[in-house]
Amino acid sequence: MASKNNMYVIVIGCGRLGSFLANMLSNEGHSIVVIDIKPIAFNALAPDQFSGFKIEGDATELGILKQAKIDKADVLIGATHDENVNIMAAQIAKNRFDVPRVFVRILDPNKESFCKTIGIECVCPTSMAAEKMITALREKPES
Amino acid sequence: MDTLIVGGGKIVYFLAKAFFSKGYNVTIINRKKEECSRLARQLKATIVFGNATDPQILKDAQTYSMDAVLAVTPNDEDNLVICQLAKLNFGVKRTLALVNDPDNEQVFQHLGVTTAFSTTHIISSLIEQRTGxxxxxxxxxxxxxxxxxxxxxxxxxxxxxxxxxxxxxxxxxxxxxxxxxxxxxxxxxxxxxxxxxxxxxxxxxxxxxxxxxxxxxxxxx
Missing domain, CATH: 3.30.70.1450 (Regulator of K+ conductance, C-terminal domain)
Structure with a gap:
């Protein structure tokens, strides 16, 4: 990707989803900061793909978000396994630091409408998987 | 007054007792089963077992009929989501959250929580003013x-x-x-x-x- 399209992305949570996103986006030439409360999680970052920064800390702590230069971020992605951490960090990013794009991963489909109410874009793998499976079932009726 | 308290430990027990003495009705949501049964034995409160950041559990606890919701769990992110759900999904007018990171006091109020209080902040200012x-x-x-x-x-x-x-x-x-x-x-x-x-x-x-x-x-x- 051309450098003029370079985005500054903060990824919260370096689990399967977070590290995958961080590796890929960093490899594409974006500036990435990954935050995780457990330093061992950073082992999932691939040295040949990831060239961003890592911060060990709690992403709901304002000091940690400031350390990640959240005021300069173009995108914040909440990818921890705790959806409330994702939702809180996303709201701080959006409402307090005017981060233009904010995404969160949530697991409980019950919270999708809540995320819409507070104006946060959310991705719910649970309902996505369910929809895909239901569609697949309908496409191929038993023959 | 109908109040909902979310959390556990001594703080919930004593808050509930203080509220009873003022004549308030108290509902408590707690995510530990043993603690729920203990609270149910000790207090005349309605006890709901479950995760209060789940809208379904808040509905079970009749959050829509509450005058005030207090979130005093040890996790700031849970307290925020509980208060926001109570306000936005269930129309509760008064929400109070305990915050651990003193910086979050302002953040929470900015995000629609009626009152956010930080014990760190209260204790440090008490000490500051008392030792003066x-x-x-x-x-x-x-x-x-x-x-x-x-x-x-x-x-x-x-x-x-x-x-x-x-x-x-x-x-x-x-x-x-x-x-x-x-x-x-x-x-x-x-x-x-x-x-x-x-x-x-x-x-x-x-x-x-x-x-x-x-x-x-x-x-x-």
Whole structure:
């Protein structure tokens, strides 16, 4: 990707989803900061793909978000396994630091409408998987 | 008044008891099963077992009928989501959240929580103000910290001894609400004079608190 399209992305949570996103986006030439409360999680970052920064800390702590230069971020992605951490960090990013794009991963489909109410874009793998499976079932009726 | 408390430990138990004594109805949501059964034995509250950041559990606890919701779990992110769900999904007017990171006080209020309070902040400001002067024997804040109520004992080197309140020229936005003299309360008037060992019940604002104390005791806070 051309450098003029370079985005500054903060990824919260370096689990399967977070590290995958961080590796890929960093490899594409974006500036990435990954935050995780457990330093061992950073082992999932691939040295040949990831060239961003890592911060060990709690992403709901304002000091940690400031350390990640959240005021300069173009995108914040909440990818921890705790959806409330994702939702809180996303709201701080959006409402307090005017981060233009904010995404969160949530697991409980019950919270999708809540995320819409507070104006946060959310991705719910649970309902996505369910929809895909239901569609697949309908496409191929038993023959 | 119908109140919902989310959390566990002693804080929930004693809050619930304090609310009962005021005649409030209390519902508690707790995510530990054993603690729920213990609370149910100890208190006359409605106990709901589950994760209060799940809208379904809040519905089970009849959050829509609550006058106030208090979130006092140890996790700031859970307290925020509980208060926001209560307000936005269930129309609760008054939400209160405990915050651990003092910076989150402002963040939470900005995000629609009615009152956010940080124990770190309360304790550190209490210590700060208490260690300032030996003569200050009690202090608490009301109206979310906008007004301080302090008890000050006048020592023999106080610059205001033998002056009447009229001649005192107390700084603005401060009031001597009551004087305890030999354990008798006096509601002072303009002509009341201040004596050594008088215990003054003082009302100040955080902005002029130090200034007023210095004025009454003569020493730097």
């Amino acid at each position: 002067l030996e003569e200050i024997v009690g202090l608490f804040s009301v109206a979310e910290g906008k007004v301080n109520v302090t008890e000050v004992i006048l020592s023999d080197d106080s610059p205001v001894l033998d002056k009447s309140l009229m001649e005192l020229e107390l700084p603005n936005d401060a009031l001597i609400a009551c004087i305890l003299r030999d354990d008798k309360p006096i509601i002072p008037r303009g002509v009341t004079k201040l004596n050594v060992k008088d215990r003054l019940l003082l009302i100040t604002m955080p902005e002029n608190h130090g200034q007023v104390l210095k004025f009454l005791t003569g020493s730097e806070v």
